[in-house]
Amino acid sequence: MxxxxxxxxxxxxLECEIPASNPKSLQIxxxxxxxxxxxxxxxxxxxxxxxxxxxxKTGLPLWMLGLDADRLRADLNRLLAFLFHQGILDxxxxxxxxxxxxxxxxxxxEVVNIYxxxxxxxxxxxxxxxxxREFSDYxxxxxxxxxxxxxxxxxxAKRVRNVCVAFRAASDQNNRAGCLRALELLEHEYCILKNKxxxxxxxxxxxLLAAGVRYPxxx
Amino acid sequence: xxxxxxxxxxxxxxxxxxxxxxxxxALVVDDxxxxxxxxxxxxxxxGLKVQVAENGKVAVDLxxxxxxFDLVLMDKEMPVMNGVEATKELRAMGVTSMIxxxxxxxxxxxxxxxxxxxxxxxxxxxxxPEIISFLLEELNKHNNKN
Numbered sequence: 001m002x003x004x005x006x007x008x009x010x011x012x013x014l015e016c017e018i019p020a021s022n023p024k025s026l027q028i029x030x031x032x033x034x035x036x037x038x039x040x041x042x043x044x045x046x047x048x049x050x051x052x053x054x055x056x057k058t059g060l061p062l063w064m065l066g067l068d069a070d071r072l073r074a075d076l077n078r079l080l081a082f083l084f085h086q087g088i089l090d091x092x093x094x095x096x097x098x099x100x101x102x103x104x105x106x107x108x109x110e111v112v113n114i115y116x117x118x119x120x121x122x123x124x125x126x127x128x129x130x131x132x133r134e135f136s137d138y139x140x141x142x143x144x145x146x147x148x149x150x151x152x153x154x155x156x157a158k159r160v161r162n163v164c165v166a167f168r169a170a171s172d173q174n175n176r177a178g179c180l181r182a183l184e185l186l187e188h189e190y191c192i193l194k195n196k197x198x199x200x201x202x203x204x205x206x207x208l209l210a211a212g213v214r215y216p217x218x219x
Numbered sequence: 220x221x222x223x224x225x226x227x228x229x230x231x232x233x234x235x236x237x238x239x240x241x242x243x244x245a246l247v248v249d250d251x252x253x254x255x256x257x258x259x260x261x262x263x264x265x266g267l268k269v270q271v272a273e274n275g276k277v278a279v280d281l282x283x284x285x286x287x288f289d290l291v292l293m294d295k296e297m298p299v300m301n302g303v304e305a306t307k308e309l310r311a312m313g314v315t316s317m318i319x320x321x322x323x324x325x326x327x328x329x330x331x332x333x334x335x336x337x338x339x340x341x342x343x344x345x346x347x348p349e350i351i352s353f354l355l356e357e358l359n360k361h362n363n364k365n
Contacts, residue, residue, distance in 0.1 A: 092345060095345075095347065095348065096257075099257075099260050099261065099264065104260060107260065110256070111253060111256060111257060114252055114253045114256065115253050118251065118252070118253055143296055146296050146323040147250075147251060147296070147323075149323040149344075150251060150254060150294075150323040150344040150345075151251055151253050151254065153323070153343075153344050153345050154253060154254060154257055154344055154345040155253075
């Protein structure tokens with residue numbers, strides 16, 4: 001049984017370039033060892049005339065189907081539990097999932113992609129403001145941070161939102177050093193969130209694909 | 220924070236399915252595409268007809284052109300015309316729609332200024348299903364009286 005305290009669950013410090021996809025992070029759990037004994041037992045009879053080995057259209061034995069989808073669902077639930085446990089996401093993310101249905105099947109990923117797009121623009125704006133040696137427009141910074149707080153709250157990005165609130169407090173005090181520290185922390189937290197959400201969506205995609213072979217046509 | 224004496228403790232938490240909203244319309248005024256999409260989908264789930272505007276001026280122009288909405292969700296910080304100015308202008312035009320302010324975590328003084336512009340209620344983002352249910356319940360009561 002995988003533990004939430006397993007090292008693989010710890011957030012990784014990522015460099016500035018935020019990858020569009022993160023395929024290397026797909027391996028959440030070791031593949032389950034499948035008991036092939038029944039398969040080999042059945043093979044004994046495969047040479048008997050008239051024997052029809054129960055296979056799916058994919059060629060996989062029927063009893064093997066669905067194992068991947070179940071494993072992936074377990075991985076998905078573990079990752080979600082981890083994200084909630086670490087405070088990276090909160091219950092607002094669940095509200096988002098509840099809005100997804102057959103009429104808007106990609107709603108969550110659509111919203112999250114808009115969030116990524118908006119957030120990266122805001123992060124660029126914040127960094128550009130702070131890198132200006134003659135920067136003094138803390139009101140403008142406050143406006144960007146309010147937007148970031150609002151959008152982060154709306155998708156349940158709890159840790160990112162909390163860092164934005166602290167950042168805004170530093171901005172309200174015209175504390176440039178505090179703002180710089182907060183910006184670095186914000187970029188770090190945002191990287192973690194983005195990578196974890198990418199993992200979540202990739203597992204979900206794999207699960208849907210795997211579940212799609214659960215009910216194949218028999219030969 | 221809310222107006223007309225409604226506080227979070229007195230929110231009448233009902234299921235959205237209990238409220239039929241086929242004839243209600245809403246305008247979502249927010250400069251964030253994400254918040255516009257979220258509130259749009261949320262309100263449509265409750266059966267409302269929804270339009271969106273990206274700032275206060277677009278919202279005011281819609282009313283000038285003769286549009287009317289039962290509910291207006293008004294963001295506070297927006298470019299061109301912010302929520303405070305837009306709310307004042309709508310009330311000055313004689314608009315009687317329910318206008319609900321939606322803010323990020325603001326200080327009490329800032330929310331008070333927003334309320335005084337003419338809001339009926341003001342809530343922090345994001346609007347939860349419970350808050351939306353409450354608003355629709357209030358809207359239905361108000362429409363039934365009329």
